[in-house]
Amino acid sequence: MTSAATIPEQSGGRLTKLYGVLKDIMSRPSGAIGLMLVMVHVVVAVASPWIVPFDFKRVDVDLMLMPPDGGHWFGTDQLGRDVLTRTLMGGREAMFVTAIATPIAVCWGGFLGILLGLAGGRIDDGLMRVVDAFLSLPWILVMLLVIVIFGSSMPVLIAALGFFYGVPVIRVARAAAHTVVARDFVVAARARGHGRLAIIRVEILPNVLDALMVEGAMRWSWMLLAFSSLSFLGFGVSPPTPDWGLMIADARSLMSVGPWAVLAPIVALSSLIVGINLTADALAKALGIDRAQKAPV
Amino acid sequence: MEPALIRFDDLSVGFTSRDGRLLPVLRHISLAIAPGETVGLVGESGSGKSTLALAAMGYLKRGLKVISGTVTFAEQHMFSLGGSELERIRGGKLALIPQNSGQSLTPTLRIGAQLTEALRLHSKLDPAQFPARTLDLLRQVRLPDPEAIIARFPHELSGGQQQRVAIAMALAGEPKALLLDEPTTGLDVTTQAHILDLLSDIAQKSGMAMVYVSHDLGAIARVCQRVVVMYAGEIVLEGTPAQIFKNPTHPYARGLLASIPRVSNARLPVALEGRPPAPGEAGQGCAFADRCPIVQPVCRLERPELRAIASGEWLRCHVPELAQGIVMEPMTAPAPVAEASSDTAIFTLSELAISYHQANWFRQLLGQADKSTPTVKDISLTLARGETLGLVGESGSGKSTILKALAGLTPRQSGTIAFDATEDLAANVDHRQPDQRRRIQLVFQNPDESLNPRQTVAEILAQPLRLYFGLSGQALRARMVELLIQVRLGAHYLDRLPSQMSGGEKQRVAIARAFAAEPDVVLCDEVTSALDVSVQAAVLTLLDRLRRERNTAYIFVSHDLAVVRALADRVAVLYQGRLCEIGRASDVYANPAHPYTQVLLSAILEPELAARPKLMAADVQELSPPAKGCACQRRCPLKVGMICETETPPWQTVTPGHSFACHKPNNSMG
Ligand SMILES: Nc1ncnc2c1ncn2[C@@H]1O[C@H](COP(=O)(O)OP(=O)(O)OP(=O)(O)O)[C@@H](O)[C@H]1O
Ligand code: SF4
Ligand code: SF4
Ligand SMILES: [Mg+2]
Numbered sequence: 016m017t018s019a020a021t022i023p024e025q026s027g028g029r030l031t032k033l034y035g036v037l038k039d040i041m042s043r044p045s046g047a048i049g050l051m052l053v054m055v056h057v058v059v060a061v062a063s064p065w066i067v068p069f070d071f072k073r074v075d076v077d078l079m080l081m082p083p084d085g086g087h088w089f090g091t092d093q094l095g096r097d098v099l100t101r102t103l104m105g106g107r108e109a110m111f112v113t114a115i116a117t118p119i120a121v122c123w124g125g126f127l128g129i130l131l132g133l134a135g136g137r138i139d140d141g142l143m144r145v146v147d148a149f150l151s152l153p154w155i156l157v158m159l160l161v162i163v164i165f166g167s168s169m170p171v172l173i174a175a176l177g178f179f180y181g182v183p184v185i186r187v188a189r190a191a192a193h194t195v196v197a198r199d200f201v202v203a204a205r206a207r208g209h210g211r212l213a214i215i216r217v218e219i220l221p222n223v224l225d226a227l228m229v230e231g232a233m234r235w236s237w238m239l240l241a242f243s244s245l246s247f248l249g250f251g252v253s254p255p256t257p258d259w260g261l262m263i264a265d266a267r268s269l270m271s272v273g274p275w276a277v278l279a280p281i282v283a284l285s286s287l288i289v290g291i292n293l294t295a296d297a298l299a300k301a302l303g304i305d306r307a308q309k310a311p312v
Numbered sequence: 313m314e315p316a317l318i319r320f321d322d323l324s325v326g327f328t329s330r331d332g333r334l335l336p337v338l339r340h341i342s343l344a345i346a347p348g349e350t351v352g353l354v355g356e357s358g359s360g361k362s363t364l365a366l367a368a369m370g371y372l373k374r375g376l377k378v379i380s381g382t383v384t385f386a387e388q389h390m391f392s393l394g395g396s397e398l399e400r401i402r403g404g405k406l407a408l409i410p411q412n413s414g415q416s417l418t419p420t421l422r423i424g425a426q427l428t429e430a431l432r433l434h435s436k437l438d439p440a441q442f443p444a445r446t447l448d449l450l451r452q453v454r455l456p457d458p459e460a461i462i463a464r465f466p467h468e469l470s471g472g473q474q475q476r477v478a479i480a481m482a483l484a485g486e487p488k489a490l491l492l493d494e495p496t497t498g499l500d501v502t503t504q505a506h507i508l509d510l511l512s513d514i515a516q517k518s519g520m521a522m523v524y525v526s527h528d529l530g531a532i533a534r535v536c537q538r539v540v541v542m543y544a545g546e547i548v549l550e551g552t553p554a555q556i557f558k559n560p561t562h563p564y565a566r567g568l569l570a571s572i573p574r575v576s577n578a579r580l581p582v583a584l585e586g587r588p589p590a591p592g593e594a595g596q597g598c599a600f601a602d603r604c605p606i607v608q609p610v611c612r613l614e615r616p617e618l619r620a621i622a623s624g625e626w627l628r629c630h631v632p633e634l635a636q637g638i639v640m641e642p643m644t645a646p647a648p649v650a651e652a653s654s655d656t657a658i659f660t661l662s663e664l665a666i667s668y669h670q671a672n673w674f675r676q677l678l679g680q681a682d683k684s685t686p687t688v689k690d691i692s693l694t695l696a697r698g699e700t701l702g703l704v705g706e707s708g709s710g711k712s713t714i715l716k717a718l719a720g721l722t723p724r725q726s727g728t729i730a731f732d733a734t735e736d737l738a739a740n741v742d743h744r745q746p747d748q749r750r751r752i753q754l755v756f757q758n759p760d761e762s763l764n765p766r767q768t769v770a771e772i773l774a775q776p777l778r779l780y781f782g783l784s785g786q787a788l789r790a791r792m793v794e795l796l797i798q799v800r801l802g803a804h805y806l807d808r809l810p811s812q813m814s815g816g817e818k819q820r821v822a823i824a825r826a827f828a829a830e831p832d833v834v835l836c837d838e839v840t841s842a843l844d845v846s847v848q849a850a851v852l853t854l855l856d857r858l859r860r861e862r863n864t865a866y867i868f869v870s871h872d873l874a875v876v877r878a879l880a881d882r883v884a885v886l887y888q889g890r891l892c893e894i895g896r897a898s899d900v901y902a903n904p905a906h907p908y909t910q911v912l913l914s915a916i917l918e919p920e921l922a923a924r925p926k927l928m929a930a931d932v933q934e935l936s937p938p939a940k941g942c943a944c945q946r947r948c949p950l951k952v953g954m955i956c957e958t959e960t961p962p963w964q965t966v967t968p969g970h971s972f973a974c975h976k977p978n979n980s981m982g
Contacts, residue, residue, distance in 0.1 A: 199762035206719045206741055207776055207829070208749040217775065221766035 039301035049293025069097035080273040101257035119177030128188025191223035232295035316344035323381035335592035352536035407482035411494040414474025424462030434485030472503030544599035551625035571849035573878040583850035659695040664727035688889035702880030710889035753826035757838035759818035816847035890943040895970025906972040
């Protein structure tokens with residue numbers, strides 16, 4: 016009987032749970048496919064600078080819009096750059112920005128949502144109105160406005176995406192917290208006299224974490240789309256950095272002469288989004304959350 | 313002999329476990345139910361009684377499958393019927409009334425529309441006759457004013473009335489057999505008695521067979537002609553209620569009976585130790601061997617067969633002769649009564665009133681007082697140190713509300729709560745001193761709700777220990793183990809999650825958590841009503857031991873008068889949030905003075921055959937307490953007259969310490 020006995024056993028318990036959830040996801044065909052897609056994208060994004068066959072910014076006017084062949088598997092674009100290289104590297108920026116912005120969104124949205132769920136009453140009602148009003152805004156225009164004002168540097172993008180995509184998380188976290196707050200173990204904790212923060216951390220958070228994780232996965236895919244849309248509109252990544260949104264925008268007009276230059280980034284982006292969505296669905300099922308009950312945003 | 317309507321033939325049902333073993337839930341059940349007969353199925357939770365009842369409909373919960381045997385209903389093999397044939401039979405000739413069936417009514421449809429729909433599906437009547445038949449059905453289940461009821465929505469009916477509508481719907485297809493799965497659990501005694509009467513009445517008149525599943529032996533004794541006792545998926549005893557409730561021949565039945573608290577007896581019931589084997593856990597011998605007080609060597613080697621004995625009972629035991637030696641009398645001595653006096657009082661409530669009604673902001677702005685009738689009003693009582701006060705009343709009478717106010721979780725409208733040396737305890741728990749919070753602890757009804765499903769027992773117990781005593785490390789763990797041992801669990805429970813424990817074990821953890829604070833008062837809200845009788849007895853024994861060891865006072869809320877009888881020194885009876893009667897438990901139970909207490913006590917179902925409850929005069933839907941006069945005025949069988957509607961009844965003393973609030977003079981009440 017050592018005093019620390021419970022601590023390592025618990026973390027062991029969590030690891031076992033994580034393993035169980037992963038196993039459950041992999042046991043569903045859609046989950047297995049989704050998770051594989053995501054894993055491949057992550058590995059490629061991290062390793063691409065070392066594995067790509069060409070220099071992504073090497074312009075060669077002689078090679079303009081070459082169709083796929085043995086040297087350039089995916090052909091070349093209108094500046095003669097290797098499409099395979101640029102496609103493999105084109106998700107790095109988007110994934111990096113969204114990988115930081117997603118936890119930010121989930122954290123602040125989740126925290127505020129739980130707080131509202133715990134507070135209840137008029138504050139809760141009032142702030143939810145604000146949230147609903149906010150959600151009805153055309154987000155892309157608001158994002159553009161932010162970028163016009165603050166520029167499109169990476170910190171600005173991260174902050175903007177993290178902020179805007181945290182708003183819908185509030186709803187989900189609040190709904191999840193509402194069902195927990197009414198339960199007797201929270202009442203018991205209040206009666207014992209624990210502080211609000213302690214109640215959130217100890218009693219509520221573990222019970223809404225599952226919902227937040229699934230929501231986080233969904234937010235990630237939406238954010239990727241948003242980021243790519245911004246690049247597409249010319250407000251995200253600046254050339255010559257390869258980026259799917261930018262590549263689609265550049266090659267779009269040449270669709271009829273060089274479809275490969277458009278198709279490659281489109282397939283890459285959509286496979287990642289589909290992969291995330293499949294994984295999120297399987298994750299929700301593995302955790303026993305009914306996605307149908309969640310607020311559609 | 314009449315041909316059986318429902319027949320189970322050597323039915324075994326089971327599921328495949330993760331490691332691929334086939335685990336039986338029902339084992340070789342053979343049972344025949346004749347038309348017009350009412351058969352009761354009893355047993356602890358998990359004994360397979362609901363599975364058996366559902367199997368009669370050809371229905372198995374997901375994951376279960378038939379291992380062997382057949383079920384026939386009216387000569388048809390239920391498990392070989394197709395979906396559409398099953399659908400025609402279910403709800404038509406064979407109807408099910410599940411637990412909380414009132415809640416299964418469609419909330420957005422009026423009662424009339426729901427009944428019409430049931431008629432359309434399951435009766436051969438001409439649609440023109442539907443309206444008349446609808447009213448007929450409602451009258452049949454003795455709902456008052458059927459014309460008004462058909463226009464209502466389910467939420468506009470009380471729980472008991474909803475349950476009766478559900479029964480009316482089941483009767484729409486003129487079923488030949490009715491399956492009832494715990495139909496009255498969760499209803500209060502008076503409503504329960506009403507519904508049981510009604511069911512036996514209908515069965516008698518129409519020759520309908522009923523299968524009645526319940527862990528409530530009292531209810532079974534009242535309605536059934538034959539009782540089947542189940543244990544670990546097997547029938548262990550079958551006989552008439554008289555045989556089974558007088559002097560049962562099976563050790564398990566004796567244990568079960570002994571664990572039921574009785575109103576007539578102020579002593580603690582004897583707990584049946586241990587728990588039933590999980591599916592697949594029972595060895596080759598008798599499934600009850602591990603808990604049986606008269607277990608023999610042969611019991612562990614050989615499974616006893618179900619065989620008829622001289623009295624006509626069917627029994628599964630090797631040595632029934634020895635079973636007679638198992639004493640069923642409660643053994644624990646009666647609790648000493650602590651006298652409440654002002655110098656030992658820990659809680660003193662004066663004129664406490666609580667209202668859930670939210671005064672609207674406009675009125676508040678105008679400075680108008682809130683004029684709604686409060687949910688709870690005029691509660692004045694004291695609780696002495698180390699004393700147990702039982703608080704009884706039917707569902708919705710405000711028992712939990714009072715506890716919440718004491719715990720600082722519900723604002724009060726007026727009145728004061730004195731706690732020990734504190735004159736008036738803050739109404740909101742946030743404004744109380746940490747030490748005051750420590751000394752008042754709560755235990756809730758349902759441990760599934762009151763224990764965080766994501767916390768291990770160690771984390772659960774650590775909460776109060778860290779908060780109140782700043783314990784950590786070795787000291788924390790040592791104290792947790794000590795607490796677990798106190799509630800008869802061991803250190804090996806520390807790492808379990810609530811989902812890995814049985815109901816009784818969970819409730820023990822909840823009790824350990826309350827006692828971790830070393831409280832002076834523990835507020836117990838229906839702490840045993842989610843538990844099986846056998847487990848309930850163990851939890852009552854535990855609570856009794858803890859209060860003796862620690863001189864803790866309890867306020868013990870329950871709608872079960874027998875449970876209160878077993879534990880309480882004093883009792884307070886509540887009706888619609890108003891106190892009716894208060895006094896020493898022995899006085900109140902022996903000599904109830906208030907008309908409502910009398911009704912309440914006579915409506916109790918004990919597993920006795922002669923018991924016939926006296927019921928409330930009319931079946932009025934009670935929504936809110938009357939604005940003035942006596943709270944019972946609408947249902948009181950002994951109402952004096954107009955005075956009851958206009959004047960608040962005065963308190964009268966029966967004997968010192970025993971008083972009641974009523975206009976009726978005490979001497980004329982016999
Ligand atoms: N939060 C609430 N808001 C409004 N009314 C409530 C609330 N909680 C309870 N009530 C009402 O207050 C009355 C008393 O409720 P309470 O829960 O105290 O009853 P109870 O005696 O504990 O009943 P039970 O035996 O069913 O637990 C009921 O009419 C109930 O409908
Ligand atoms: S067979 Fe043996 S163990 Fe089983 S109930 Fe009878 S005496 Fe007890
Ligand atoms: S005061 Fe009147 S209505 Fe109330 S209990 Fe007494 S007799 Fe009945
Ligand atoms: Mg209650």
